Amino acid sequence: MLRLRLLTWDAKDTLLRLRLPVGQSYAAAARALGLRVEPEALGLAFRDAYGAQSRRFPNYGRGRGLSSQQWWAAVVKETFRLAGVREEGALALLAERLYRDFCGAGSWEVLPGAAAALSRCRQRGFRMGVVSNFDSRLEDVLRRCGLRHHFDFVLTSEAAGFAKPDRRIFEKALSLGGAPPELAAHVGDDYRRDYGGARGAGMHGFLLRPAGHGPEPRVPPEHVLPTLGHLLPLIQKG
Structure with a gap:
């Protein structure tokens, strides 16, 4: 001992x-804005966007002039772009909403x-x-x-x-x-x-x-x- x-x-x-897979959470946020994106597509896109951002700016861009919110905004926007969403206004709203949502107990258990x-x-x-x-x-x-x-x-x-x-x-x-x-x-x-x-x-x-x-x-x-x-x-x- x-x-x-x-x-x-x-x-x-x-x-x-996480209470739900990332793709499902992202799809629900998109639906709230009137956008229909498949959770499976978002899950695959998130994996690629997160991986690329992590390689380019490790540890949330610490020491590279980024805040974690800026870092995650780039991941969210690229995830939806890869899944076919192009409206920049919607991308900005999704990035802000998801950063806030993933801070709450509604996303975690x-x-x-x-x-x-x-x-x-x-x-x-x-x-x-x-x-x-x-x-x-x-x-x-x-x-x-x-x-x-x-x-x-x-x-x-x-x-x-x-x-x-x-x-x-x-x-x-x-x-x-x-x-x-x-x-x-x-x-x-x-x-x-x-x-x-x-x-x-x-x-x-x-x-x-x-x-x-x-x-x-x-x-x-x-x-x-x-x-x-x-x-x-x-x-x-x-």
């Missing part, structure tokens, strides 16, 4: 998930067991933080989903200037949490960004791997969590 002082958590697909696991860890006295490749909206998303009060800090890649798996975002989290790496662990669902990144910074790591996702041969079985409820029996307050 590990003795720990600080627990950090990934956000998307560890604590929270707490994963089963996440709130209970956080409460139990908090009650045991662990310091807690979020380390996420998310933009500045994450504070509001967590608050509106009823999770923000569990955490001593929320560190996004946009604020840190570095994205997981860069060890510098984990080092910033260790500084905010007041713990050395050997007394800290990070929990997340992505092998490279979460588990690998934390281990690279000298922290302990736990990989969330729900049933049906298959094993992760690069991770010792004792570091794999079938659910977040499996975490607490593996650790104790240091």
